[in-house]
Every structure is written in C-alpha cells, then in structure tokens.
Amino acid sequence: MPRKFFFRLMRSGPLGAMALYVASASPLHAARPAASSIPSFSAEQAQSGADLYQRACAMCHGADLSGNFQTPSLKGRLVASWAGIPLSRLTGYIQRAMPLMAPGTLSPEDATALVAFLMRENGASPAKTALPVTEKRQASLKFPALAIQPDTSPSK
Amino acid sequence: MTNRNRNIGRRHLVAGASASSLVGALAGSRLLHAQTPPVSPAQAFTPQKPRIRLQPFDLRADQITDIKVCLRPFRPMGPRFDVERVGNKLVFHNYGHGGSGWSLSWGSASLVVEKVSTTLQRKVAVIGCGIIGLTTALTAQRAGFDVTIYTKDLLPRTRSVRANGSWTPDSRISLTAPAGPGFADLWEKMARISWATYRDYLGLPGNPVEFIEHFVLSDRPFNTPHEEGPDGRTGDYASTGMPQHGTEFARYSDRIKDIVPTAEELHPSENPFAAPYAKRNTLMLYNFASYGHLLMSEFFQAGGHVVIREFHDPSELTSLPEKVIINCPGYAARDWWNDKSLIPVRGQTAWLPPRPDLPYGLHYQGASAVSKTDGLMVQAYDLNNEGEMGSIGNSFEHPDRSESERAIKVLADLFARSPLSEG
Ligand SMILES: Cc1cc2nc3c(=O)[nH]c(=O)nc-3n(C[C@H](O)[C@H](O)[C@H](O)COP(=O)(O)OP(=O)(O)OC[C@H]3O[C@@H](n4cnc5c(N)ncnc54)[C@H](O)[C@@H]3O)c2cc1C
Numbered sequence: 001m002p003r004k005f006f007f008r009l010m011r012s013g014p015l016g017a018m019a020l021y022v023a024s025a026s027p028l029h030a031a032r033p034a035a036s037s038i039p040s041f042s043a044e045q046a047q048s049g050a051d052l053y054q055r056a057c058a059m060c061h062g063a064d065l066s067g068n069f070q071t072p073s074l075k076g077r078l079v080a081s082w083a084g085i086p087l088s089r090l091t092g093y094i095q096r097a098m099p100l101m102a103p104g105t106l107s108p109e110d111a112t113a114l115v116a117f118l119m120r121e122n123g124a125s126p127a128k129t130a131l132p133v134t135e136k137r138q139a140s141l142k143f144p145a146l147a148i149q150p151d152t153s154p155s156k
Numbered sequence: 157m158t159n160r161n162r163n164i165g166r167r168h169l170v171a172g173a174s175a176s177s178l179v180g181a182l183a184g185s186r187l188l189h190a191q192t193p194p195v196s197p198a199q200a201f202t203p204q205k206p207r208i209r210l211q212p213f214d215l216r217a218d219q220i221t222d223i224k225v226c227l228r229p230f231r232p233m234g235p236r237f238d239v240e241r242v243g244n245k246l247v248f249h250n251y252g253h254g255g256s257g258w259s260l261s262w263g264s265a266s267l268v269v270e271k272v273s274t275t276l277q278r279k280v281a282v283i284g285c286g287i288i289g290l291t292t293a294l295t296a297q298r299a300g301f302d303v304t305i306y307t308k309d310l311l312p313r314t315r316s317v318r319a320n321g322s323w324t325p326d327s328r329i330s331l332t333a334p335a336g337p338g339f340a341d342l343w344e345k346m347a348r349i350s351w352a353t354y355r356d357y358l359g360l361p362g363n364p365v366e367f368i369e370h371f372v373l374s375d376r377p378f379n380t381p382h383e384e385g386p387d388g389r390t391g392d393y394a395s396t397g398m399p400q401h402g403t404e405f406a407r408y409s410d411r412i413k414d415i416v417p418t419a420e421e422l423h424p425s426e427n428p429f430a431a432p433y434a435k436r437n438t439l440m441l442y443n444f445a446s447y448g449h450l451l452m453s454e455f456f457q458a459g460g461h462v463v464i465r466e467f468h469d470p471s472e473l474t475s476l477p478e479k480v481i482i483n484c485p486g487y488a489a490r491d492w493w494n495d496k497s498l499i500p501v502r503g504q505t506a507w508l509p510p511r512p513d514l515p516y517g518l519h520y521q522g523a524s525a526v527s528k529t530d531g532l533m534v535q536a537y538d539l540n541n542e543g544e545m546g547s548i549g550n551s552f553e554h555p556d557r558s559e560s561e562r563a564i565k566v567l568a569d570l571f572a573r574s575p576l577s578e579g
Contacts, residue, residue, distance in 0.1 A: 066270075066345060069352035076270030077299065083276055122274070148274045150246065151238040 038124045039087060039141040041116035041131040049117025052110055056099050065121055076148075079122055083145040087131070088138035091115050108133050122146045210428055211514055212571040213525055213532055215564050219508045221531065223555040226318035228501035229487035230254040230548075232393055234330035234339040235264060236495070239271070243474035248272055248482045250292055251284075251489045252498060255327030258319060258442050261287045262353035263346025265295035272480055273299060281306055281478035283467065286316035289484035290451050296482070297458040304478065305455070308466035311448045315486055320505060320535055322526065323416075323440035325350070325409065328501050331393050332406040344411045351415055354440065357447065363529050364447035366515070370439035373431035373520040373570070378421065389545070398499065402543030430573035431520055439517060443529040467492055500551035506560035507531035520570055523563035536563035 054063065060071045067073035082090055095111045097103050106114070112133045120126060123146045132138060231252035240247045250268045253260055269292065272280060278301065282293045285307040293303045311317060325347045330339055357365040389400040399405065409416070419437035427434040455462075467473070470493060473481055483493065490498040510531050517526035522538035536559050538544045 064341075066267075068345075069349055073270055077273040080273035080276060080299075145276055146274060147276065148239055148246075148271050150241040 037142075038119065038144040038146075039131060040127040040129040041119060041124075042129065043126040045113050045116040045130050046120040046126050047117075049110075049113035049115070049120075052114060053117055056106075057114070060100065065118075074118055075122055078118065079143075079146050082143040085143050086139045087115055087141045087143055088135045090118075090143060091138055092135070108135075112138070119144065119146070123148070210516060210576050212574070212576045213508075213511060213514065213527070213567070215508070215525065215534070215568040215571065217561045217564050220506050220557075220560065220564075221509060222507040223504060223557060223560055224318035224507065225502065225504045225553050225555050226315045227487045227551055227553055228255045228328050228503060229257070229315075229489070230328050230499045230501045231497050232331040232334040232399065232499070233497070234335045234343070235260075236489070236497075237268065242470050242481075244479065245473050245476070246275060246480050247470075247473065248480070249489075250288055250482055250484045251486055252495075253288060253486075254329045255319075255501065255503070256325050256329040257316065257486070258287050258321050259323050259325035259327075260329070260343075260346045260350055261291040262295065263349035264288065265292040266349050267342070267346060268292060268482060269295045269299050269301075272296065272301075272482060275480050277478075277480045278302055279304070279478045279480070281476050281481045282484060283307065283473075283481060284314075284484035284486065284488075285310050285462070286314040286484065286486050287311070288316075288486065289482075290455065292482050292484055293455055293460060294451060294458070297455070297460060302459065303455075304461040304463060306463045306465045306467070306476065308464065310462070310464075311452060312444075317444045317448065318505070319503070320524075320526070320533065321442040321444055321528070323351075325412075326407055328405060329408075330406045331399055331404045333404070334393065335406055340406070340408055340411070343406075343408045347408070347412050348415070351412070357450070360450070362446035362450075363443055364450045366441055366443065367438045368441055368527065369516040370437050370526070371429065371516070371518040372419065372435040372437070373429050373518060374433040375431060375521070377433055378435065398549055400545075402545055428574060428576055429518070429520075430570060430575070439526075441526065441528055445530040499549055500553075502547040502550040502552060504536065504556060504559055506534045506564065508534065518567070518570075521566050523566040525567050534560060534563050534567070536560065539563060539566065 053061075053065075057074075061067050061074050062071075065074040072078070091108070091111045094114055095104065095106050095108065098106070112131055116126070116131050124144060131141075229252045231254070235252040235254075236249040238249055240249070248268055248271060250264055253264065265288070280296050280301045280303055282289050282296065282303060282305045285293075285305050289305060289307065290311055293305050296303050326343070329343065354365050358367075391400055393399045393404055417438050419435045422434040422436055424432070483489070485492055487498060487500065489495045490500075508531060510529060511527050512529055514527050517524065519537075522541060523534065523536055525532060525534045527533075538546070539559070539562055540546060
C-alpha cells in the first residue's frame with residue numbers, strides 16, 4: 001500500500017524548475033559555502049538526484065529543502081549533523097529510512113544521486129568524477145563541512 | 157484552562173436570551189461557556205435572535221497608567237538576513253521585522269539558526285534581547301548551541317514591549333514590489349513555524365500566549381473598498397524612496413488561511429455594538445509580562461548567559477570570544493550598524509488598569525482596545541483615516557497624550573451608544 005502510493009508519486013510530474021527558482025531567490029541562500037575537501041560528484045548525478053527529490057521527498061522536506069515544523073530541513077542543520085561522517089552512512093540512512101512512507105524503495109544509485117544533490121544544495125560544486133555507488137568506497141569519503149560564507153551580493 | 161478563562165461568563169456576560177440562543181450567536185466563544193449548560197451540536201447551530209451583553213470597558217483618559225511609544229523597524233525589502241564578515245567573526249543578521257516582530261520571531265529565528273548551524277561552532281553570541289534576540293537565543297539553544305546574549309537592555313526595557321503584541325504577521329513587514337516573490341515564500345515559512353511554535357505556550361498559567369474574542373466594527377459594509385482621505389501624497393516608493401500609499405505594503409496573510417481562524421461577519425441581531433457592521437474573530441495575544449518572564453527563565457534554565465554591554469561600532473565585535481554572532485538590534489541597527497534602509501514607523505499604546513475578567517478586544521474608526529493580562533491597551537491606528545500612513549517615517553519616539561485620549565474617546569463614545577450594560 002505505501003509502496004503503491006510512493007510509485008504513484010514518483011510518476012507525477014515535478015515542479016522542479018519553479019522550486020529551484022524559489023530556492024535561489026531566498027535571501028537565506030544568497031551566501032554560498034566555500035569548497036573544502038568535497039567528495040567529487042557529477043552534475044548529472046546531482047541533477048538526477050534533484051529530479052528524484054522533487055518527486056519523492058519535496059512533499060515533506062519542501063521544494064527548497066527547508067522542511068517545516070515537523071520535518072527537518074535538509075539544508076543548514078543537515079551539515080551540522082553530518083559533516084565529517086562517512087557518506088556511506090548518509091546513503092545508508094536514506095536507503096533505510098526515506099522516503100518515510102516507503103523506506104527501502106530506493107536503489108543504491110538513487111540514494112547516491114540524492115546525496116550528490118544534497119551536497120550541491122548545501123553549496124558544493126559538481127566535478128568531473130561521479131560519486132562512487134559502492135558502500136565500501138563511500139565509507140572513505142566524508143560529508144563536507146560546507147560553512148555558509150559572507151554575502152557579497154549588493155542586495156542586502 | 158486558567159482562572160481567567162473560567163470566571164468570565166459567570167461574572168460579566170449577561171444574556172437576555174436562552175442559553176441555546178446565546179450559543180447560536182457566538183458558538184465556540186469562550187465568553188459564553190461558563191454559565192451555559194452543555195448543548196448538543198444541533199442546538200448550537202440553530203440561528204436565533206440573541207441579545208449578548210458584553211460589559212463595556214471603563215475607557216476614560218484619567219485611567220491611563222502608562223503611554224508607550226515605539227518605532228517599528230521597517231525595511232521595504234523585508235528583514236535583513238544576510239551574512240557579513242567582521243574581522244575574524246561571522247555575523248548573521250536578523251533584524252528589521254516592521255510591525256510583525258512578535259508574530260514572526262520564532263520562524264525568523266529558526267531560519268537564521270539553520271544557517272548558523274553550518275558553521276559547526278558550538279558557541280554563539282546574540283546581540284540584542286528584544287523579542288527577536290531572545291527567541292533567536294532560545295532557538296539556538298534548542299539546536300545545541302551555548303548562547304551568550306550581549307545587549308544594552310533586557311526584554312522589559314526594549315522597544316519590543318512597547319508594541320501591541322498580537323498576531324499581526326504581515327503588518328508593515330515589507331513593500332510588495334521591493335520585497336519580491338522570494339520574500340513572500342520566506343514570509344510564509346516564518347509565519348507557519350511561528351504559529352506552530354506558539355501552540356507550545358497556550359493554556360499555561362498566567363496566559364503568556366492566549367486567544368481572545370476580537371470585534372472589528374465599521375460604519376460601512378466590509379466589502380466596500382477602503383478609501384483613504386486625500387493626503388496630498390504623490391508617487392510611490394520607487395519614485396520617492398519612501399512608501400506613499402497603504403496599498404504599497406505587502407499583504408501575505410491569504411497564504412496561511414488554512415491555519416488561522418477566519419473572521420465571521422455578525423448578523424445585525426448578533427451585533428452588540430452601535431456600529432452597523434461587525435465581524436468577530438479570535439486573536440492571538442502575547443502578554444508581555446508573563447510571556448517575557450517565561451522566555452527569560454527558559455533561557456537561563458538552559459544555561460544561557462547575559463552580558464550587559466552596549467556596542468557603538470561593528471569593529472567592537474572582534475573583542476567577543478565567540479566566532480559566530482547573530483545580530484538582532486531591531487531599529488537600533490540604523491545607528492549601530494549604519495543601516496539606512498530602516499524606516500521608522502511610529503506607534504503608541506496607552507495602558508489602563510488590567511481587566512482580566514473581560515478578555516476581548518475591539519477595533520473601530522482607527523482606534524483599538526485589547527484586554528491583556530498586563531493592562532487594557534488602547535491604540536490609535538488610523539484616527540485620521542490615512543490608510544495607516546501617518547506614522548511612516550515618523551521617529552518621534554515620545555508620548556503624545558492627546559493621541560491616546562482621542563482613541564479612548566472614539567471607543568468610549570461607541571460604548572455609550574451601544575446596548576451593552578453592566579451584568
Ligand atoms: C506600536 C507598535 C505595535 C506593534 N505591534 C505588534 C504586534 O501586535 N505584533 C507584532 O508581531 N509586532 C508588533 N510590533 C512590531 C514589533 O514590536 C517589532 O517588530 C519588534 O519589537 C522588533 O524586535 P527586535 O527584537 O528586533 O527589536 P528591539 O525590541 O528593539 O530589541 C533590540 C535589542 O537590541 C539591543 N540593542 C540595540 N542596540 C544595541 C547596541 N548598540 N548595543 C547593545 N545592544 C543593543 C536592545 O537593548 C534590545 O535588547 C509593533 C511595534 C510597534 C512600535
């Protein structure tokens with residue numbers, strides 16, 4: 001039953017483009033974090049994570065990842081909770097626990113794409129090499145400390 | 157329920173009609189519940205002709221105990237949330253909440269603390285202990301930070317407690333055009349988080365936060381467009397750098413209609429006031445004394461520290477031990493951070509002795525009275541029918557007793573004409 005619901009959601013069209021516009025218009029995200037020892041992931045990976053996110057996660061965590069009163073934001077505090085932790089644990093958590101109503105439905109590729117997307121949305125830039133999917137290789141990569149940096153844009 | 161809630165109906169609301177017709181008139185109203193026997197839902201919705209009597213407030217200028225004046229920290233583009241570096245410190249701004257600081261405080265705090273979390277610091281300094289600084293400090297504690305508040309004054313001496321203190325989340329918060337659609341989304345987020353957080357402060361001893369009955373009265377039907385008196389103002393914010401018309405101010409409350417109780421228009425037979433048109437709603441209030449004490453004690457119980465200190469220049473922040481600072485100085489940012497985008501919007505409240513036995517409020521002809529636990533508050537919003545424009549850009553932070561006396565008289569005259577009587 002929950003699985004059916006989940007797959008129905010997966011098929012319905014995303015509002016991705018609009019959501020991304022909203023995210024970048026928010027003054028909270030005008031400040032971009034600096035890159036420092038960020039595990040490499042590809043732009044395609046992050047984009048496939050973004051598409052999946054809009055279909056499977058946005059209804060709870062919000063189109064712009066900011067969560068709500070009862071669902072954690074996947075920006076900001078996510079960094080505080082996961083920085084320095086092996087990526088395999090985050091991928092594992094997402095596979096094991098998310099989406100909340102259909103846990104265990106995501107493939108390792110999907111969960112990895114979502115992790116790439118989460119890094120991108122928290123300020124990391126994509127690179128040439130894709131993030132490896134195997135748990136063993138992810139175990140040696142850490143979620144980066146993506147600190148928010150001062151805003152240099154003219155509109156304050 | 158507290159004593160305050162229980163006493164009302166018995167002592168002060170008198171019905172000239174049967175219990176069921178009373179309930180029909182104000183179903184769900186706490187003003188009525190005390191002495192009315194329980195009724196079935198079917199009875200509760202039977203429309204009948206009620207004669208509700210609310211006891212009038214004792215509105216006389218010689219009852220004034222205090223007149224408070226305050227400047228709303230208004231920014232046309234909405235509050236300031238950007239991040240700045242000062243020496244080796246990272247400064248996160250959280251100020252400029254216009255006439256909505258009480259209402260949006262928790263949501264605003266939560267958005268800022270979310271960003272501060274990415275610094276991976278354990279200690280954070282908060283500048284300011286108005287409602288924004290204090291809720292920011294508490295939110296940071298709840299996110300695991302050790303918090304020190306640096307401020308020149310604690311809450312009871314800040315501009316925040318010179319406000320009205322009710323749920324007004326889109327009052328002078330921004331101008332529609334300069335704020336843009338991105339801010340509307342952010343506003344909705346702040347409003348929803350705040351509203352949800354306030355549930356945790358309802359029904360507590362001393363009523364730190366409560367809902368009361370509120371009547372909006374009018375001489376003209378509610379659906380006729382509001383016409384401002386001619387005031388000689390021309391242009392708009394884009395052409396003059398100052399808002400010129402009430403219509404430039406953003407209104408976002410339709411975005412949260414799904415969670416905020418709707419006002420209902422009263423049938424003339426249900427209207428206890430001598431104004432031809434009346435609406436009733438429930439209004440959320442922040443009672444400054446009890447809510448303020450509760451928040452301060454929560455802060456200390458969670459291990460928070462306060463340092464009384466006044467800053468004069470941003471460079472002084474480099475002497476603080478914390479690397480991360482959240483700046484919540486309200487209107488004072490105009491001086492202390494040299495932020496000229498802040499426009500003062502003056503407001504004044506007069507305080508009469510508390511009437512906790514009469515928990516209701518009303519609004520008529522630009523004047524309002526609201527019964528709070530710490531006083532009966534009277535405010536002149538718009539006595540000259542200028543679309544509330546009279547106070548924009550006015551930084552005369554000094555009491556004007558005649559303004560309060562006029563507001564008292566508008567409402568006292570209304571009561572004198574209304575068929576309310578002593579119970
Ligand atoms: C008449 C009136 C009615 C209002 N009614 C409502 C309402 O019904 N609902 C609502 O939601 N909002 C209302 N508001 C708006 C609300 O009061 C403000 O938005 C809110 O008080 C802003 O809070 P703040 O903490 O940012 O500022 P403040 O309360 O001004 O706090 C600033 C803090 O910073 C400290 N500080 C300032 N400068 C320095 C310095 N140089 N060094 C050290 N410390 C410093 C101060 O001591 C203080 O502790 C009203 C405002 C007015 C004027």
